[in-house]
Amino acid sequence: MTALIALIRKDLILFLSNRRALLLSLLMPIMLGAFFGYLFGGSGATDGGKIDVALVQLDDSAASRKIAAGLKSDKALNVLELSLAEAQDKVRKGKLNAAVVLPAGFGDAAKTAFFSGRNKPEIALYYDPSQNAVLAMLKGMLTQHVMQNISAEVFDASADNSYLNTSIKQLESQAASDPQSAELVRFLGSVKQYQSTIASKSAGGNDAGGAPKAGLGLSMPFSTRDEAMTSSPNKYNGYAHSFAGMSVQFILFMGIDAGIAILLARRMGLWNRLLAAPITLSTILLARALSCAIIAFGILGFIFAVAILAFKVQIAGSVIGFIGVGLCFALVTASFGLLIAAFGQTPEAARGLAVFATLIMVMLGGAWVPSFLFPQWLQTLTLAVPTRWAVDGFDAMTWRGLGLDAALPAMAVQLGFTLLFGGLALWKFRRDARLA
Structure with missing residues (x-):
C-alpha cells in the first residue's frame, strides 16, 4: 500500500509541475464551454436571435403592403427591403437567412384564387441551404400574414372591386334561374352586412392609438403557450451542456497524455526500472489508473466550479448522482489511458490514433452538438460510446434536474x-511482460 501511495503521489506531482499542460486542461474547456454555451442560448437571460430576412416587394397593391408591414412587425423577424439581385446575393453569401419575393400582381391574383384555387400566384423563397429549419419557420409566419390580409381584402365591403361585391353582382344576375346562386347571394349579403356593421361602429375610423382600424380577415384560430419541460424549476441553461461536453473532451485528452507518458517511460527505460522494483505489475498499473482518475476528477470539479460561479450552471438534480457520474467518467479516462499505453507502439503513432479516436467519441457522444439533433439511427448507434453516457449523465444531473435513478x-x-x-x-x- 505504501508503494501504491508513493506512485500516485509521484504522478500527481509530475502533472502539477507541468504548468502548460495544467493550464491547457483547465482553461481550454472553460473557454470553449463558454463559447458553445453562448451559442446554445446561454443562461436564458437574453432573447433569442431574430431571423434575418430580405423582402423583395414587386407588387404595389394594398394587400401586399399590409403583408410586408406584418412581416416587418413580427418579433421573430428582422426584415430588410432589398432588390431581387441584392437579396439573392446576400442569401448566397450567407449574410441573410432567407429572402421573400412578393411578385407583381400578387394581391389581385391571391384574392381571385382565394376561393377558386386556380392560378395561384407564387411567392419565391430563397434560403441558405444550411438553414432548413429557418425555411419551415418562415413559411409558417408567411402563411399567417398572407391569410389574414388577403382574406380581409376579399371580404372588404367598402371596396367596389372586392371579391365580396363583385361576386354579389354576378350572382344576383343568376339568382332568378339558379337557386344555389340565390343562396350564395344571401350568404355573401350577410357577410357584407356584418362587415358594414363593423365599419359603422368604427365611424371616425380611429382606435385609441389614432391608427385606422384594419378590415376583418381570417386570423389564426389559436395561440400557443410555450413551456420548457425540465424537472428543474430553473430555466434551461445552455452552458450546462457545453461545459459537460468540453469537460469530457479535455479530460479524455488528459487521459491520452497519461497513456503517452507510459510509452515515453518505456522508451527511456524508466518502465523497466519500475518493473524491476519489488512491486507487482498490477500495483504499478493500479497506481497509474488511480492517479489519472484523481487528476480527471479534479479537473472536472474545477471546470464545473467555474461554471457554477461564473455562468450560473446549477446541479439541479442529484448531487450524489453528479459526483457518481464524474467519478465513473474519471475511471473511464484512466482505463482509456492504460489502453493507449498497452497497445501503442510508439508515442507519436499512439498519440495520433488516440486523438482521432477521442474526437470521434466526443463527436458521437453529443459533446459538441446535443445528441437529440442526430438522426434516430445515429442516436441508437452512439449508445455504444462511453462519452454519450457521460454527457447525458451530466445533463441529467444539471439542467434536466433528474434524480439519482x-x-x-x-x-x-x-x-x-x-x-x-x-x-x-x-x-x-502481462502478455508483453511474459514475452520479454
Missing part, C-alpha cells in the same frame, strides 16, 4: 467500459 444507468455503463478497457490493457501488459 437517472444517473445509475450512466454510471453502470461507464463502469462497464472501465472494466473492458482496463481488462484489455492488463492482459496486454
